Every structure is written in structure tokens, then in C-alpha cells.
Amino acid sequence: MASSLTKDPASSTGTERTFLGHPRGLTNLFMTEMWERYSFYGMRALLVLYLTADVAQGGLGMNVATATAIYSVYNAMVYLLALPGGWIADRAWGARKTVAIGGAIIMTGHFLLALPPEFSFFIGLAFIAVGSGLLKANISTMVGHLYDGVNDPRRDGGFTIFYMGINIGAFVAPLTIGTVGQKVNWHLGFAMAGVGMAIGLAFFLFGTRHFDAQSDVVPSPMSEAERASIIKKVLIWTLVAAVAYGVVGLSGHFSIDWALWPLTILGLVLPVYYLARIKRDKDLAPADQSKMSAYIWLFVAAAVFWGIYDQTGSTLTVFASDSTSSSLLGFSFPESWFQSLNPLYIMALAPVFAWIWVALAKRRKEPTTLSKFSFGLVLIGASFGIMMIAQGLATDGTRVSPLWLVMVYLIQTVGELTLSPVGLSVTTKLAPQKYASQMMGVWFLAVTAGDSVIALLQLVGVPTTTQGWFASQGALAVLAGVAILMYRKKIQPLMGGVH
Missing domain, CATH: 1.20.1250.20 (MFS general substrate transporter like domains)
Structure with missing residues (x-):
């Protein structure tokens, strides 16, 4: 630029x-x-x-x-x-x-x-x-x-x-x-x-x-x-x-799993611990306690979303390499190029979504935060439903058209634009004043939790190149989206007027 x-x-x-x-x-x-x-x-x-x-x-x-x-x-x-x-x-x-x-x-x-x-x-x-x-x-x-x-x-x-x-x-x-x-x-x-x-x-x-000089200041030294x-x-x-890993290494038993398992468990335990710590803080007013109860619903939904979304660089890349044709209309390209689709879609569609939300808000028809979360989850689930079909077609060495992944990335990007900006915004709105500066880090922990769940499944040997892999996660995301929509009348009052 x-x-x-x-x-x-x-x-x-x-x-x-x-x-x-x-x-x-x-x-x-x-x-x-x-x-x-x-x-x-x-x-x-x-x-x-x-x-x-x-x-x-x-x-x-x-x-x-x-x-x-x-x-x-x-x-x-x-x-x-x-x-x-x-x-x-x-x-x-x-x-x-x-x-x-x-x-x-x-x-x-x-x-x-x-x-x-x-x-x-x-x-x-x-x-x-x-x-x-x-x-x-x-x-x-x-x-x-x-x-x-x-x-x-x-x-x-x-x-x-x-x-x-x-x-x-x-x-x-x-x-x-x-x-x-x-x-x-x-x-x-x-x-x-x-x-x-x-x-x-x-x-x-x-x-x-x-x-700005403020960037050099240590706010709370x-x-x-x-x-x-x-x-x-x-x-x-x-x-x-160092001692523990030194002993394992010297004994000849060290493998990459000795690093992956502790980090995966850490990625699961810390988000739970941090949310529980905030939720159980006795200094929080009842209104803040209520908002945190609502936020936990949204946090779990976001973890499901990001666990699927972040597979663009793992299972979808493997599918692109092993099962997708790397040419279209006579033009050949490396499989890594598929990962440029998401930012391309973001740049094209983000202004459109910003305009849509403003236009709907003026007509008092803008969907609520819970509805947007639900829609994002259904879309990310639908993208893996499409991957299930593509995986089924890619049998016996058959390579499917790259348009399958083009479609999957488009649907995932629309889901991201529906859920991610809204998640950032609602995090600031539901954050208790005591934790105002920390809650954005808590939002990022949803990504950690989602990715750690996927890592755990991969470590225990769940096959990642099957229709079952895509079907099960796609169904889970859709069910999570439907659950948010079904229980919105119970969650919304907990949000204290935040819509």
C-alpha cells in the first residue's frame, strides 16, 4: 500500500x-x-x-x-x-x-x-x-x-x-x-x-x-x-x-511427543483455569458474574469455531497436497497458494459486511450477537460438510477440482466475518471492569483451546484424512450453532443488556 x-x-x-x-x-x-x-x-x-x-x-x-x-x-x-x-x-x-x-x-x-x-x-x-x-x-x-x-x-x-x-x-x-x-x-x-x-x-x-511516548511507559511496574x-x-x-527433559533425553526415550503432550494439556487447562478464576472472583458484582456466565457460552462456541477454522494450515493443506488438483484452466500452482484465499476474501468482503451491519442497524434489523455467533458456527460446520463430500470423491488416488477448496475457504471466511469481529466487540462489552485489560487475552485463549482439542485428537491417533474427521466436526459445529440459537432466550438475559 x-x-x-x-x-x-x-x-x-x-x-x-x-x-x-x-x-x-x-x-x-x-x-x-x-x-x-x-x-x-x-x-x-x-x-x-x-x-x-x-x-x-x-x-x-x-x-x-x-x-x-x-x-x-x-x-x-x-x-x-x-x-x-x-x-x-x-x-x-x-x-x-x-x-x-x-x-x-x-x-x-x-x-x-x-x-x-x-x-x-x-x-x-x-x-x-x-x-x-x-x-x-x-x-x-x-x-x-x-x-x-x-x-x-x-x-x-x-x-x-x-x-x-x-x-x-x-x-x-x-x-x-x-x-x-x-x-x-x-x-x-x-x-x-x-x-x-x-x-x-x-x-x-x-x-x-x-x-507516542505512552508506548514507552510501563503502566503497572x-x-x-x-x-x-x-x-x-x-x-x-x-x-x-531442564532436569526432567535431560533425564528423558539421556535415557534415550525422548521423542516429539514429550513436547507435544505437555503443551497440549497446558493449552486445555489454562483457558479453563483462567475463566474459572474470573468467574469465582468474589469481588465481582452480581451483574458481572452474570455477564461472565454468558461469556463462557460464547467462549466455548468460539473454541469450536477456531478449532475447525485453524485447520486451513494442517488438514486442509494435507488435502490440497494429496487429493486436490494443483491446476485450473491450464494454470498450475503450488498447494500453498490455497492459503492466500482467506486474506483475499477478507479484503474483498470485510467492507461489505461492515456496510451490511450498519444498513441493518439503521432499519433495526441487525442480528444479535448470539445470532451472529450461531450463523458463524453453522457456516464453519457447513464448510466441513463440503470437505466430507470432497474427501469422499478423492478416493483411489483421484484428485478433486481446486474449486472445492475455493468454496470451503469462502464459506469459512464468511463465517469468520460473522463471528470474529463480533467476538472481539462482545469481549470488551462483557468484560468486568477489574479484568478489562486482560479480557482480550482471554478471547485469544479460545483459539488456544480449540487448537489444543484438535491437537489432542491428532495425538491419540484419530485419522485426519477421512470423511469421518470432517463429518464429525462439521456436525458438532452446526449443533453448537443451533444450541446457541435455541438457548438464546436464556443466555441473552445474562448479558445485562448487551445485544
Whole structure:
């Protein structure tokens, strides 16, 4: 996206340089996010394909179940770590420093993936997950800091521009990194992702002077006693883990399952623990307790949705590789290109949906939050119903038309636009004041929970390339959507007037 630098007529000084009428720092944050998403989605487009590719083809030769479980656990950890990432910025480093450190860790992780040894590959994945947790939780906060409070009329437009960067990066990444990784060299593709993050980090560091001073502030700094206590606990648990895994490794029993199982269980237990902790807080007023009861319904629904949706990079990628024709109208393309469909659809349809909701609201016909959640779940379930049919057609080595996946991704994107923005909004509306700054992290935990459930199924050996896999999850999502709709008259009163 070309930038436009002009003098801001609304500036109090009359000399503020702007980006499309917005604070100049938005340029750098836009470019940082675009390149970070480029690196993230580019690597993700290759991950399962690389893990399952034969060793003779330069891959790791893993079975599909293990490869898809690794993908699911990795994705779960990215969203799980957003919660401590926000905490670190609030208590220790401030948003700007946390984003810079996160970007450097992500870049290091991608370059570790580019190294041939298998050991460095999994260390690289851990680096990317940790760095993403630090960056993802705080770069949006920095965008907010650029504006003069929540009532700045440019604020919503600024976030719209910022989120366009996400989809531009996500769209271009599979087309470039995916092509190089599949057609030239896997590790060169991963290196391209590292270069992308390096470019994003450079934009961020060079733009430091344009960021608001609030981004350097630590809102709730730790006392020396707290800092010492936390460092002590981290060192103790790190030592315990090192000793435990050292013993397993030296005994010759270590396998990737020793990492996948604990992380999967963590991804299931922590969301439950965190929700229970908030719900049982005796300081909450009865109205807040009621809202949290309603939110748990929505959280479970979102977990079901994201567990299916996030398989675009795992089971759907495997289906694209093994059972889908990679040519259309005489034009051939790598399987990783399918992952550019979602951001393409998002960019095309998001303005349409925004217009539809406003138009319906003016006529007092806009669906309620519960109805939108229900619709999103039914759509994501329907997408896996279509996958069930496609899987049935792809028998005896038959490759189905790519239009099947084109249709599936379209339906899933419409479901996402129905549920995801609404989920973000209702999270802020139902959040108790005491947990206002933490509830967005709780929303991300729905992704962690959904992905962890899928990882658990993959780890216990449920076959992922069958009609039963798609049919069972599709039916579950549709039933969840119907349940939300059927019980809406019981859930709605719990929401305290939030519609």
C-alpha cells in the first residue's frame, strides 16, 4: 500500500506529518505488522508440507498425524503466549520495547528454521511462538497510543488501515514464500520469512521517534520484591524442566511427543483455569458474574469455531497436497497458494459486511450477537460438510477440482466475518471492569483451546484424512450453532443488556 505524507490540517501545531491523514507512526506500525504477518503466514503455509515431505525431497518425512499435531500445538501456543506477552509489557518493559524484542525473537526463529538440522527447526518454532506472543499482544496497543483518546475520530480508520496490513502480508506470503519453499528449497522459503521479519523490524526501529511516548511507559511496574520473586520462580521451573527433559533425553526415550503432550494439556487447562478464576472472583458484582456466565457460552462456541477454522494450515493443506488438483484452466500452482484465499476474501468482503451491519442497524434489523455467533458456527460446520463430500470423491488416488477448496475457504471466511469481529466487540462489552485489560487475552485463549482439542485428537491417533474427521466436526459445529440459537432466550438475559 502506497503511503501518502501530507500536512495534517487538524494538528494543533499545523506541522504534524501524517500517513493518509493519520499519525506518522502508523506507517511504521503498518509496515511492521504487514511484514510480521508475511513471515508468519509464509512459514505456516510451508510448515505441514515440509514436515510431511519425504526426506529424499528435503522434508522431515513425518506422518500426517504428528505433523498436523505439531501445527495445532504451535498455533495454540502463539495465542496462549499473547496473554503473558501483554503482562510483560504492562509490568516490565512497556509496549515499544516488548514489540522490538518480540520482533527480534521471531526473526531469529525463522532463520533457525532455515538451518538444515532438525533440532534447530523445533527451537525455531519455539522462538517464533514466544516472539509472536510478545509482539501480537502489544503492537495493536501502540496503534491506539497514536490517537488522542478513544474519541479521536481518526481512531477507527487507523485500525482499519493497520488491519489491512495483516491481510496484505497474509495474502502475498503463500504466493512467494510458498512457491520458493515448494519449488526451489524448503529452507530458502523459511529464510525468506526471516528476511520479511527483518524488514518489519527495521521499519519499527527506524520509526521509534514517531511513536507516542505512552508506548514507552510501563503502566503497572513491578516492585523489586515482585521482580525477584518472579525471576526465582522462572529459574526454578526452568531448572525442573531442564532436569526432567535431560533425564528423558539421556535415557534415550525422548521423542516429539514429550513436547507435544505437555503443551497440549497446558493449552486445555489454562483457558479453563483462567475463566474459572474470573468467574469465582468474589469481588465481582452480581451483574458481572452474570455477564461472565454468558461469556463462557460464547467462549466455548468460539473454541469450536477456531478449532475447525485453524485447520486451513494442517488438514486442509494435507488435502490440497494429496487429493486436490494443483491446476485450473491450464494454470498450475503450488498447494500453498490455497492459503492466500482467506486474506483475499477478507479484503474483498470485510467492507461489505461492515456496510451490511450498519444498513441493518439503521432499519433495526441487525442480528444479535448470539445470532451472529450461531450463523458463524453453522457456516464453519457447513464448510466441513463440503470437505466430507470432497474427501469422499478423492478416493483411489483421484484428485478433486481446486474449486472445492475455493468454496470451503469462502464459506469459512464468511463465517469468520460473522463471528470474529463480533467476538472481539462482545469481549470488551462483557468484560468486568477489574479484568478489562486482560479480557482480550482471554478471547485469544479460545483459539488456544480449540487448537489444543484438535491437537489432542491428532495425538491419540484419530485419522485426519477421512470423511469421518470432517463429518464429525462439521456436525458438532452446526449443533453448537443451533444450541446457541435455541438457548438464546436464556443466555441473552445474562448479558445485562448487551445485544
